[in-house]
Amino acid sequence: MPRVVPFSSLDEPVGRYPTLFTTLGTPSSSTPKLKGSRKLRDENMRTVRLRLLPNGSQERRLRRIADAAARLWNELNYVRLVQFRVSGKIDFKGTEHEFYHRYKSVLGVNAGQVIRLNNSAWKSYFETLRLYKQGKLPRFYGKPSPPGFWKDKLLGKRALRILVRNDRYYIEPINGGEGYLVLKDWNLRVRYAGKIKWAGKQGTLIIKYEDNRWFAYVPIEVGSKPVKTNPKGYVKGIYEKVQIENLKGSNKAFIDIGLNNLFAVVFSHTDTAILIKGSTIKAEYYWWKREIGTYQSIRDWLKNHGFESWRKYHMFYLHAEYKQHERLRHYYRTAIRFLARIMHEMGVDEVFIGYPYLVNQDNGNEFNTNVWWFNKIVNWLKDVLQEYGIRLNVVNEYGTSKQCSICSMKHESGRVKRGLYVCESTEIKINADLNAARNIAKRIGYNTPIPRKILSYIVTTNGVKPLTPMEGVTVETPQD
Numbered sequence: 001m002p003r004v005v006p007f008s009s010l011d012e013p014v015g016r017y018p019t020l021f022t023t024l025g026t027p028s029s030s031t032p033k034l035k036g037s038r039k040l041r042d043e044n045m046r047t048v049r050l051r052l053l054p055n056g057s058q059e060r061r062l063r064r065i066a067d068a069a070a071r072l073w074n075e076l077n078y079v080r081l082v083q084f085r086v087s088g089k090i091d092f093k094g095t096e097h098e099f100y101h102r103y104k105s106v107l108g109v110n111a112g113q114v115i116r117l118n119n120s121a122w123k124s125y126f127e128t129l130r131l132y133k134q135g136k137l138p139r140f141y142g143k144p145s146p147p148g149f150w151k152d153k154l155l156g157k158r159a160l161r162i163l164v165r166n167d168r169y170y171i172e173p174i175n176g177g178e179g180y181l182v183l184k185d186w187n188l189r190v191r192y193a194g195k196i197k198w199a200g201k202q203g204t205l206i207i208k209y210e211d212n213r214w215f216a217y218v219p220i221e222v223g224s225k226p227v228k229t230n231p232k233g234y235v236k237g238i239y240e241k242v243q244i245e246n247l248k249g250s251n252k253a254f255i256d257i258g259l260n261n262l263f264a265v266v267f268s269h270t271d272t273a274i275l276i277k278g279s280t281i282k283a284e285y286y287w288w289k290r291e292i293g294t295y296q297s298i299r300d301w302l303k304n305h306g307f308e309s310w311r312k313y314h315m316f317y318l319h320a321e322y323k324q325h326e327r328l329r330h331y332y333r334t335a336i337r338f339l340a341r342i343m344h345e346m347g348v349d350e351v352f353i354g355y356p357y358l359v360n361q362d363n364g365n366e367f368n369t370n371v372w373w374f375n376k377i378v379n380w381l382k383d384v385l386q387e388y389g390i391r392l393n394v395v396n397e398y399g400t401s402k403q404c405s406i407c408s409m410k411h412e413s414g415r416v417k418r419g420l421y422v423c424e425s426t427e428i429k430i431n432a433d434l435n436a437a438r439n440i441a442k443r444i445g446y447n448t449p450i451p452r453k454i455l456s457y458i459v460t461t462n463g464v465k466p467l468t469p470m471e472g473v474t475v476e477t478p479q480d
């Protein structure tokens with residue numbers, strides 16, 4: 001039997017992130033999670049990102065605090081790494097105690113947050129390692145590696161981030177788009193810009209310095225009231241419930257996710273299919289990839305020939321990596337918002353997405369990047385669909401692209417021509433990615449009509465635009 005799993009059970013182990021994302025990944029992937037009530041918590045957890053606008057002296061203080069937090073992480077992690085190498089074990093309690101007392105004068109109780117995050121990083125490493133040794137990890141994960149350090153390897157500079165316990169800060173909105181972040185332990189009141197969509201109980205705050213800007217990531221348990229001991233630990237946002245809309249039907253949708261067609265979708269109730277083209281995303285990805293490669297090679301040449309200016313090119317390189325990430329994030333989120341809205345309009349209540357057979361398995365870096373983005377996209381999609389009350393499931397092992405969704409045979413020779421899959425028995429031609437989407441449906445026992453009408457869209461900077469005349473079908477393009 002194929003495995004159909006709700007996505008939450010897939011998000012750990014998280015796999016090997018590309019190096020950039022180890023330092024820039026969003027907090028949700030590294031925030032310690034409580035056992036037991038985890039699923040419910042996850043479903044109501046949302047993270048809001050706010051841009052911090054510290055003045056000069058505030059900025060200097062943020063740097064000092066963040067530097068201390070990074071030193072704590074790095075020193076603690078180093079000691080644990082040595083223990084692990086020597087004995088294969090870690091003295092969690094002992095190291096915890098030692099470093100908490102060493103850093104509590106600068107960080108206050110928030111030193112405990114850094115330590116807890118390191119604890120959970122090690123525990124998840126041990127768990128992943130155990131699965132790896134038992135051969136239970138998908139093969140593309142490779143051998144897991146222990147938690148890394150908060151620093152830029154080349155510059156040797158520490159990565160700046162601050163963790164703040166949920167009762168050691170609060171947010172004072174002035175209006176819908178700005179306000180103040182108050183950090184009690186350091187007597188700081190920093191201005192922020194950004195909309196707060198969700199209302200609820202706040203979790204551990206993460207402040208990060210990214211590409212010369214400060215950001216605050218505020219996890220919110222949507223709809224939950226704060227505990228009595230900390231009445232101010234409540235973020236005032238727009239929505240007190242994750243589900244904003246009501247379902248319009250009980251249809252099913254099946255999605256294949258890929259590079260050429262970001263989303264290829266077929267439905268249980270109609271022969272209309274949807275293609276959301278990824279060509280702009282792909283083009284942008286490769287443009288930045290070239291940019292990154294250029295700076296990288298100049299940097300390395302300068303470094304190898306003893307020129308100090310390599311540092312400047314390293315900064316350009318980091319900036320390009322950051323821009324690439326931000327641009328892709330924007331495109332993906334735009335596409336996901338659009339897709340979720342269509343699903344809702346078409347009366348879908350459940351979506352099945354295939355865990356892709358990723359090509360490029362030889363190219364290590366690119367492949368890890370793809371896996372990383374795939375997990376990211378599915379998580380985002382799950383969150384946005386939830387706003388409509390639509391459930392998302394992941395379907396594993398749904399057959400190869402060689403499988404024919406029309407006659408169920410494997411046509412070895414005549415598979416894909418210019419994105420078309422040709423069935424050798426029936427002569428029917430079908431878009432190759434829609435063929436894959438139909439295989440997902442088939443795998444879990446649904447029959448989908450052979451698509452007769454295909455609505456094609458392309459993701460642009462200003463939203464998702466139709467590629468074909470829509471013949472009376474209008475679907476509004478939502479703003480990101």
Ligand SMILES: [Zn+2]
Binds near residue numbers: 406411422423
């Ligand atoms: Zn066939």
